[in-house]
Amino acid sequence: MNADHFETRAIHAGQEPDSAVGAVVVPIYQTSTYAQTDVGAHKGYDYSRTNNPTRQALEVCLASLEGAANGLCFASGMGAITTIMLLLQAGDHVVVCDDVYGGTYRLFRNVLENYQLQFTFVDMTDLNATARAFRPNTRMVWLETPTNPLMKVIDIAGVAKEAKSAKGAKPWVVVDNTFASPYLQQPLALGADVVMHSTTKYLGGHSDVVGGGVVTSDPELFERLKFLQNAAGAVPGAFDCWLVLRGVKTLALRMERHSANALAIARFLAQHPAIARVMYPGLESHPQYEIAQRQMRAPGGMLSFIPVGGVDSAMQIARATRLFTLGESLGGVESLIEVPAAMTHQSVAGSPLEVDPALVRLSVGIENGEDLIADLQQALHVR
Numbered sequence: 001m002n003a004d005h006f007e008t009r010a011i012h013a014g015q016e017p018d019s020a021v022g023a024v025v026v027p028i029y030q031t032s033t034y035a036q037t038d039v040g041a042h043k044g045y046d047y048s049r050t051n052n053p054t055r056q057a058l059e060v061c062l063a064s065l066e067g068a069a070n071g072l073c074f075a076s077g078m079g080a081i082t083t084i085m086l087l088l089q090a091g092d093h094v095v096v097c098d099d100v101y102g103g104t105y106r107l108f109r110n111v112l113e114n115y116q117l118q119f120t121f122v123d124m125t126d127l128n129a130t131a132r133a134f135r136p137n138t139r140m141v142w143l144e145t146p147t148n149p150l151m152k153v154i155d156i157a158g159v160a161k162e163a164k165s166a167k168g169a170k171p172w173v174v175v176d177n178t179f180a181s182p183y184l185q186q187p188l189a190l191g192a193d194v195v196m197h198s199t200t201k202y203l204g205g206h207s208d209v210v211g212g213g214v215v216t217s218d219p220e221l222f223e224r225l226k227f228l229q230n231a232a233g234a235v236p237g238a239f240d241c242w243l244v245l246r247g248v249k250t251l252a253l254r255m256e257r258h259s260a261n262a263l264a265i266a267r268f269l270a271q272h273p274a275i276a277r278v279m280y281p282g283l284e285s286h287p288q289y290e291i292a293q294r295q296m297r298a299p300g301g302m303l304s305f306i307p308v309g310g311v312d313s314a315m316q317i318a319r320a321t322r323l324f325t326l327g328e329s330l331g332g333v334e335s336l337i338e339v340p341a342a343m344t345h346q347s348v349a350g351s352p353l354e355v356d357p358a359l360v361r362l363s364v365g366i367e368n369g370e371d372l373i374a375d376l377q378q379a380l381h382v383r
C-alpha cells in the first residue's frame with residue numbers, strides 16, 4: 001500500500017498488516033537470526049545486522065516520506081553520518097556548510113581528517129562562496145537547513161545546481177534533514193542525492209529513542225550504502241525501529257503544532273524589550289525568509305534568540321523556565337531550552353563555528369502555545 005498523501009504514507013507505507021497473524025502494528029522482531037528451510041534457503045532474512053523485518057518496515061516508510069526509492073536505518077544519526085562518509089576515499093574533499101551540527105563537525109575535523117579526508121566549511125547562504133569552495137577532488141557537499149543553532153536557511157536547489165555544474169566528477173549532495181523533517185521539506189525533489197536524519201529528533205518525536213536514517217533514489221548509491229550498512233554494522237535494534245515507526249505516524253500533526261507554537265513564540269519574543277534578536281525562518285525579518293517560504297511547508301519548531309542582557313540574561317532565562325525543560329536534544333513533544341555555547345556546541349568552541357555565548361535555543365514542543373508564552377514571559381522578568 002502506497003497511497004499518495006504524506007499523512008497516509010506515514011501510517012501505511014511499509015506497514016501492511018502482518019501476514020502471519022494479522023497484527024495491525026508491525027511486530028517487534030526481536031531476533032538475531034532466522035531458521036533456514038535448506039542450506040542457504042531463507043525468506044529474505046538470514047541475520048539481523050543484514051536485515052530485520054521491523055527495521056525494514058521503517059526503512060520503507062522513511063523512503064516513502066522523503067519521496068525516495070530506498071531507505072536505510074542506523075543506530076544513531078552519527079552512525080548514519082559515519083556510514084555515508086565511508087563512501088569517500090583518502091584524498092577526497094568535502095564542502096560543508098558552516099554552522100553544521102556540532103557532532104558532525106567533531107567527526108569531520110577530529111576523526112575523518114586523520115583518514116586524509118579534506119573539509120572546507122563555507123557559508124552556504126552565499127552560493128558564489130559555495131561555488132568557489134569546489135576543488136577538482138570535491139566528492140561531496142554536506143549541508144543542513146535550517147542550521148543549528150543560527151537557523152540560517154540554505155537554498156537546497158541552488159546548492160545542488162552549483163554541485164551539478166562543478167567541473168570534473170559531480171559531487172554528491174547530502175542534506176541532513178533532521179531540523180525540518182520530511183513533512184516540512186524534501187531535499188531529493190530539490191536536487192539532493194542523499195538525505196539523512198537523526199530519527200532521535202522529530203521522526204521519533206518523543207525523546208525516547210536514538211536512531212538514524214538515510215534515503216536515496218540513486219540505485220548505485222543505495223547499493224553502496226546498503227553494503228556499508230552491513231559492513232560497518234551501525235544498525236538499530238528492532239524495538240528502537242518500532243518506537244520510531246510509532247512516532248512517525250503522528251509526524252504531520254506534530255510538525256504543524258511545533259511550527260504554529262514556534263511562530264507565535266518568535267513573534268512574542270521579537271516584540272519583547274528584553275530580546276535583542278530572534279532567529280526564526282517564519283519571521284519576515286529573517287534574511288532567508290523568501291527561501292524558507294519556497295522550500296519549506298512551515299517554518300518548523302526550532303528557534304534561537306539573544307537577550308539584550310547578554311550571557312548573564314541567557315543563563316538566567318534558561319534557569320527560570322518551568323515548562324521549557326533545560327536540556328540538550330530537540331524535536332520531542334516537550335519543549336526544551338538550552339544555551340548552545342555551554343551545552344550542545346561546546347565541541348565547536350575555539351573553532352570558526354563558535355557560537356555567541358548569549359545565544360539561547362528553543363525546541364518548541366506541542367504543549368498549549370499560550371502556556372509556553374506565559375512561561376517565557378515569567379522567565380524574562382526574573383532578575
Ligand SMILES: *Cc1c(COP(=O)(O)O)cnc(C)c1O
Binds near residue numbers: 176
Ligand atoms: C542530533 C543530530 C545529529 C546526530 O544524531 P544522533 O541521533 O544524536 O546521533 C545529526 N544532525 C543533526 C542536525 C542533529 O540534530
